[in-house]
Amino acid sequence: xxxxxxxxxxxxxxxxxxxxxxxxxxxxxxxxxxxxxxxxxxxxxxxxxxxxxxxxxxxxxxxxxxxxxxxxxxxxxxxxxxxxxxxxxxxxxxxxxxxxxxxxxxxxxxxxxxxxxxxxxxxxxxxxxxxxxxxxxxxxxxxxxxxxxxxxxxxxxxxxxxxxxxxxxxxxxxxxxxxxxxxxxxxxxxxxxxxxxxxxxxxxxxxxxxxxxxxxxxxxxxxxxxxxxxxxxxxxxxxxxxxxxxxxxxxxxxxxxxxxxxxxxxxxxxxxxxxxxxxxxxxxxxxxxxxxxxxxxxxxxxxxxxxxxxxxxxxxxxxxxxxxxxxxxxxxxxxxxxxxxxxxxxxxxxxxxxxxxxxxxxxxxxxxxxxxxxxxxxxxxxxxxxxxxxxxxxxxxxx
Numbered sequence: 251x252x253x254x255x256x257x258x259x260x261x262x263x264x265x266x267x268x269x270x271x272x273x274x275x276x277x278x279x280x281x282x283x284x285x286x287x288x289x290x291x292x293x294x295x296x297x298x299x300x301x302x303x304x305x306x307x308x309x310x311x312x313x314x315x316x317x318x319x320x321x322x323x324x325x326x327x328x329x330x331x332x333x334x335x336x337x338x339x340x341x342x343x344x345x346x347x348x349x350x351x352x353x354x355x356x357x358x359x360x361x362x363x364x365x366x367x368x369x370x371x372x373x374x375x376x377x378x379x380x381x382x383x384x385x386x387x388x389x390x391x392x393x394x395x396x397x398x399x400x401x402x403x404x405x406x407x408x409x410x411x412x413x414x415x416x417x418x419x420x421x422x423x424x425x426x427x428x429x430x431x432x433x434x435x436x437x438x439x440x441x442x443x444x445x446x447x448x449x450x451x452x453x454x455x456x457x458x459x460x461x462x463x464x465x466x467x468x469x470x471x472x473x474x475x476x477x478x479x480x481x482x483x484x485x486x487x488x489x490x491x492x493x494x495x496x497x498x499x500x501x502x503x504x505x506x507x508x509x510x511x512x513x514x515x516x517x518x519x520x521x522x523x524x525x526x527x528x529x530x531x532x533x534x535x536x537x538x539x540x541x542x543x544x545x546x547x548x549x550x551x552x553x554x555x556x557x558x559x560x561x562x563x564x565x566x567x568x569x570x571x572x573x574x575x576x577x578x579x580x581x582x583x584x585x586x587x588x589x590x591x592x593x594x595x596x597x598x599x600x601x602x603x604x605x606x607x608x609x610x611x612x613x614x615x616x617x618x619x620x621x622x623x624x625x626x627x628x629x630x631x632x633x634x635x636x637x638x639x640x641x642x643x644x645x646x647x648x649x
Contacts, residue, residue: 280355289354291344294333303360304571312579341365363387363433383574399623402534409441412532422481426456429485431526438485487512492521499525517566523531539568546611
């Protein structure tokens, strides 16, 4: 028996076509009619856990706010995060899980540079939008990736601005540097060398390095002291920088002390004590998170305390990594709202590239274009006052 061929009415064919198209739309990774999956890998344990915990809490708080209001275009945020402990190997495992298993729509915040640079190729190859709020390494954007965006000034901007401040404003003529041997510290050292030579024609009198986790900086500081600098740049994260500053004062180092962007958190004063007074650093956000009276920062602190820390903040919180990640979440929200219900990764990137002067009050105004995904070049200079609080000295940089 031969089976007959049954022809469908035109209306039925149109309906099937519409159904097929809707199925394709729903197949966009990480997007359903009811949710958007957003992923994060970040250090929640280990020596730089402050950075990841700050970023995770900020995005978690934002996701709750969105979901309590019913979501974005009817879709709630499903926030998925993993601890990479600052390890490149753990970061790669986390990224593969987020993309392959969890099938997230996009990535947010990320990890320290050493655990972000090794996965940038995967992110770009898989065409997953990524709004970065921790890594400042210039190589995050080299080569340029359509899918990676940064919230605050990169390491070049940070190092240029603090060095220019040291030489031009503080009149340092015999600079020295003590830097971490990780990607962050080595990057800062390379810029330090290049900037002094090409921009200021000033020679460095000493350059010393240490390994992450070191607690005793005696040898490095004594060699630096012997070189008789009038300014020392500490390119480290705040916890280690605090110990360095305290030991420098104990050894009688009289040079002015300066820090890169990783030093400007309350953890510096916790480690240095009164020795921190006068320490000057570059900060990548316009408001000092622990003490700012800006309404946006005050509101964030109040919400964070009520939601996650009713008994008081842990040491070093909130930090600039809180406010940067929260700004990353807010710009993500604005872009998702702009794209509308027909959400795709490509549409999200297209919309994000049209961002101009986006200002949350938490970071400097952010702008992107099709060939520039560095959100800003602006920073501020801050200094530890006699009451051991950070205070703003000046804003420098900007497009």
